[in-house]
Amino acid sequence: MRSLAKILPTTILVILALPLWGESSITAKMELYNSIGRLKADNWYSTGIGIASIIINQKDNKNVKSQIKLSAVMPDPTGTDPVYFDISRAYVKFRFPKIRAVIGKAPFSWGEGLVFNAGDVIFGGSALNTNLMQSEFLDTATWLTTLYYPLGDFSFLESIAIAPDIMSDSIEITMGGGRMVTKLGKTKLESGYIYDGPEDAHKPYITLQGNLYLDWHLSATGALPTGNALSDSFADSLVITAGIYSLARIGYDGTLNYRLEAMVKPYEKWNAYSAGTESEVYGIYLCPELSYSFNSGMALMLRGFVSPVDLSAVAIPGFSWNVFQGFNLIGFAAFYIGDPDDTYAWEPETGAGGFSLLAGVSVTY
Amino acid sequence: MKQKNFILITMLIFIAAALFAITAEEIVNKMELNLVYDTAIVEGRMVLNDRFGARTSTYISYTEGEEKSLLEFTNIEDAGQKILRLEDEIYLYYPDAEETIRLQGAALRQAVMGSDFSYEDMTGDKGILDSYSVTLDGEESIDGNSCYILTLTAKTRDVPYQKEIMWVDKELFIYRQVHKLAKSGKLLKEMKVMDLIKVDGLNIPSRLTMVDKLKRNSSTEFYMDSIKLGIVLPADIFSIGELW
Numbered sequence: 001m002r003s004l005a006k007i008l009p010t011t012i013l014v015i016l017a018l019p020l021w022g023e024s025s026i027t028a029k030m031e032l033y034n035s036i037g038r039l040k041a042d043n044w045y046s047t048g049i050g051i052a053s054i055i056i057n058q059k060d061n062k063n064v065k066s067q068i069k070l071s072a073v074m075p076d077p078t079g080t081d082p083v084y085f086d087i088s089r090a091y092v093k094f095r096f097p098k099i100r101a102v103i104g105k106a107p108f109s110w111g112e113g114l115v116f117n118a119g120d121v122i123f124g125g126s127a128l129n130t131n132l133m134q135s136e137f138l139d140t141a142t143w144l145t146t147l148y149y150p151l152g153d154f155s156f157l158e159s160i161a162i163a164p165d166i167m168s169d170s171i172e173i174t175m176g177g178g179r180m181v182t183k184l185g186k187t188k189l190e191s192g193y194i195y196d197g198p199e200d201a202h203k204p205y206i207t208l209q210g211n212l213y214l215d216w217h218l219s220a221t222g223a224l225p226t227g228n229a230l231s232d233s234f235a236d237s238l239v240i241t242a243g244i245y246s247l248a249r250i251g252y253d254g255t256l257n258y259r260l261e262a263m264v265k266p267y268e269k270w271n272a273y274s275a276g277t278e279s280e281v282y283g284i285y286l287c288p289e290l291s292y293s294f295n296s297g298m299a300l301m302l303r304g305f306v307s308p309v310d311l312s313a314v315a316i317p318g319f320s321w322n323v324f325q326g327f328n329l330i331g332f333a334a335f336y337i338g339d340p341d342d343t344y345a346w347e348p349e350t351g352a353g354g355f356s357l358l359a360g361v362s363v364t365y
Numbered sequence: 366m367k368q369k370n371f372i373l374i375t376m377l378i379f380i381a382a383a384l385f386a387i388t389a390e391e392i393v394n395k396m397e398l399n400l401v402y403d404t405a406i407v408e409g410r411m412v413l414n415d416r417f418g419a420r421t422s423t424y425i426s427y428t429e430g431e432e433k434s435l436l437e438f439t440n441i442e443d444a445g446q447k448i449l450r451l452e453d454e455i456y457l458y459y460p461d462a463e464e465t466i467r468l469q470g471a472a473l474r475q476a477v478m479g480s481d482f483s484y485e486d487m488t489g490d491k492g493i494l495d496s497y498s499v500t501l502d503g504e505e506s507i508d509g510n511s512c513y514i515l516t517l518t519a520k521t522r523d524v525p526y527q528k529e530i531m532w533v534d535k536e537l538f539i540y541r542q543v544h545k546l547a548k549s550g551k552l553l554k555e556m557k558v559m560d561l562i563k564v565d566g567l568n569i570p571s572r573l574t575m576v577d578k579l580k581r582n583s584s585t586e587f588y589m590d591s592i593k594l595g596i597v598l599p600a601d602i603f604s605i606g607e608l609w
Contacts, residue, residue, distance in 0.1 A: 027441050057444070065609070093609060100609065109464040153451065153604040188467060211469035246471045249483075252525045252545070252553050253577075255475055295476055296415060296583070325420045326442050364442045 027055045029364045031134075033330070037356030040347040049358075050074040053088065065093040089141055100148040107141045108160070110179055110192060111207045111219050115287045116241040116263040118219035119207040121194045122162065122175065127263060128285060132303050132316045133332035133358050155182040164197070177203075186210055201225045201233070215245045235267040253295045261287040272310035272342075282309040282343065297322035305344065312338025312345065331359040389501040392513050393493050395538040399567065404429050404598050408591040414584045433603040447608055448477070458608035465608050474523065483525075493517065496524050507532050507541040519548075526553065537561075537568045552578045565594045 029052070036046045051073050058066040069089035075082055091104030102108075111119015115130050123140045142162055149157040162175040179192025187210035194203045205221035223237035243261035250256050263285045270283040286308060291301035298321040306313040318332035336353040338345045345353045405428045413420045422443060426436040436448045445460035455468040468475070474483045493499070497517035505514055512532035519527045527548035532541045539561070545554040560572035569592060577583035601607065 025441075025444070027444070095609070100606070107461065107463040109462055148606070148609075150601070150604065150606040153601070153606075156606065186469070209467060213470065215468070215470055215472050247475055248471065249474050249523075249525055252547070257475075293476075296580075297413070297420070322420065323417050325418070 023058060023060050025057045025059050027057070027364060029053045029055065029362070031330075031360065031362040033358050033360030035356060035358040037334075038354040039352070040354060043354075048074070049360075055089075063095050067091060098149070100150075102144065102146045102148075105141050105143050108144065108146065111190065111205065112188075112209045112217035113219065113241055113243055113261055114259065114289075116243065116261040116285070118221040118239045118241040118263075119190060119192070119205045121177075121192070121196075121203045121205050121221055128305065132287075132305070132314075133318065133334060133356075151182070154188075156180075160194075196223070199223065199225075201237075213246075216243065218242045238266055240264045240266070250292070255293045257289070257291045257293065259289040263287075270309060280343075282307055284308055285343075307338075307343040310338065310342045312336075312342035314344040326364040328362045329360075330362055331357075333357045387501075387513075389499040389513075389515055390494060392501065392515060392533050392538065393499055396533055396540060397492055399538055401431050402428065402567075402594050404594065404596050406591075406593045406596050406598075407589055410586075410588040410590060412586040412588070414582065414586070415580070416582045427598055427602055429598060429603065435603055435607060449603065449605065449608060451603060456605055456608060465605065496520060497529070504535070505532060507534075510537075510541055511535045512541050539568055539570060554578060562589070562592065564592055567594070 031049075031051045033049045034046070035049055036044065038044050051071060053069055053071045056068045058064065067089050069087070071086045071088040073084040073086065075084075087105065089105055089107070091102055091106035093100070093102045093106075095101070110121065111117040113119070115132075116127050122142070142165075144160055144162045146158055146160045151157060157178065157180050159178040160176065164174060174197045175194055176197075177192060177194035179190060181188065181190045183189065187208055190207040190209075192205055195201075196203055201223040202225075203221055203223050205219060207217065207219040209215075209217040218241070220238070220240045222234045222239070225233045241261065241263050243259065245257075245259045247255055247257040265281065265283050268281050268283045272282070273280075286306040287303070288306065289301065289303040291299055291303075293299040298319065300317075300319050302315065302317050304313055304315040313336075315335045315337065316332055319330070321329045323329055334356045336344045336346050336348070336355070340347050340349050346355075347353065405426075407426045407428070409424055409426070411422045411424070413422075421440060422438060423440045424436050424438050426434060428434040432450075432452050434448075434450045438444060438446045445458075447456075447458040449456040449458070453469065453473075455473060457466045457468065458464070459466070476483055497519055500516045500518075502514045502516050505512055512534055515531040515533060517529040517531060526545040528546040528550065530544040530546070532543070533539070534541050539558070540556075541558050543556040544552055545556070547553055554575055554577055556573060556575045558570040558573055560570070561568050562571040563569075569589065571589045571592075573587040575585040575587075
């Protein structure tokens with residue numbers, strides 16, 4: 001109830017003020033699912049999951065774009081309340097002839113990669129925890145201020161400052177940095193840097209994206225702690241991600257998409273062993289995806305994570321179907337394949353595993 | 366003598382007709398020229414009909430010649446999503462994630478919003494004659510309009526339809542009707558121009574329907590609700606800076 005108490009007054013004010021806003025559009029979105037699953041023998045669960053959002057967008061202004069997004073997540077992911085309320089987005093974007101800025105709680109995306117993206121130096125640490133049982137993976141936003149300087153049709157500089165989640169008397173836990181995006185011939189080059197205040201580390205990264213029969217991307221990053229020996233920490237934090245993507249038209253009505261992404265941590269473990277109760281990080285993980293799209297609005301997909309070192313995997317078949325205007329049927333299943341002490345286990349010692357099924361709808365109006 | 370002169374004149378007329386007869390390639394080139402504008406701003410809709418009802422996507426697009434276009438979806442479900450075409454690249458912008466995806470190569474063959482058109486079609490790089498060989502197979506009247514009948518046969522496998530039959534208006538050089546066929550000759554889809562509008566002396570299809578002949582009650586309708594030609598567009602509208 002604490003989260004509700006925080007947000008309720010703001011929500012009420014926003015709703016009461018709605019009739020006064022002539023230059024805005026209001027959209028409602030809901031994703032509602034039922035889920036059942038088996039963690040291990042005789043250990044089944046069922047739950048309902050829902051995310052509801054009201055989005056208010058400013059419109060008809062070419063130089064200012066604003067958005068407020070109020071969300072309710074059921075059940076509360078923190079487990080303290082039946083419902084978790086949140087202001088998911090509250091930002092203003094504005095531009096002058098040679099500069100553009102964003103301030104507020106806004107989404108942003110650096111680097112390349114659907115799941116594995118070493119260029120995402122701010123949110124990228126949780127790639128292995130990405131929930132693949134959803135239609136969109138990236139929905140991260142944080143309080144930030146960015147400045148964007150165009151250098152040409154394909155190039156720009158961007159600087160960013162990210163305030164800490166809670167007010168602190170230490171400015172050092174602020175994050176800040178910048179990136180440059182340009183093209184070298186037909187290849188996109190992106191390089192950037194973030195000072196990670198909470199970790200007291202400098203994080204440079206580089207990303208390349210191009211096409212050689214297949215679309216490909218390659219990124220690398222590592223953390224350089226301030227004042228400490230360079231070699232150990234940089235080696236521990238070095239991450240390289242890569243991906244290839246292509247598609248083929250099948251008949252007159254279908255498209256087959258295939259994608260493979262890899263995350264390599266060269267200085268992590270490359271031999272599988274019994275980890276006991278500790279989770280171990282291996283040197284390589286893969287994220288393959290195969291999907292078939294019909295022009296009628298239906299798509300079938302098979303995606304997952306593979307841990308080549310301990311030969312375990314989670315396979316996630318799914319479908320989405322845009323049946324009516326703004327209405328989609330969605331369904332996913334997850335099958336964990338591996339021994340109890342593997343990264344992905346049919347009968348895990350701890351954490352997620354086994355089998356689960358999720359089905360529901362998403363609607364926008 | 367008079368008979369010889371008559372035969373000679375008749376032969377000369379036939380020879381002249383053969384020399385000056387329009388070719389299939391010339392018809393296609395004239396037709397494609399009619400579809401390219403210096404600058405244009407178009408507001409339109411795409412309505413997908415099937416047995417479950419209708420789904421509508423609305424958009425506004427800005428184009429400059431064949432190489433540059435910016436399309437922004439305005440319907441609620443896709444509002445703010447943009448497609449920027451620059452030469453042989455496509456940039457897809459998703460505002461919810463503040464993410465821009467760059468497409469090249471095979472990814473350009475992906476269908477746009479479930480339509481019959483691919484991103485590659487939007488590049489303007491490939492004209493009809495790049496993908497098809499064309500023959501002129503006579504004339505026929507479509508809805509009271511006299512048309513050339515063109516048969517298009519695919520040169521490669523990288524096209525969704527191996528064969529197309531196109532009826533091109535003899536006066537206006539726009540297509541009135543197109544049959545899209547499989548290699549076996551089976552009719553897969555039928556496209557027809559339902560309405561034209563005249564803008565700045567150009568005749569532009571303002572309403573098209575595409576019927577899927579293999580599915581019951583399945584069709585797509587394209588509407589141009591508003592079109593402005595020759596507009597001066599902002600200098601940096603076709604840049605990734607516009608994806609915000």
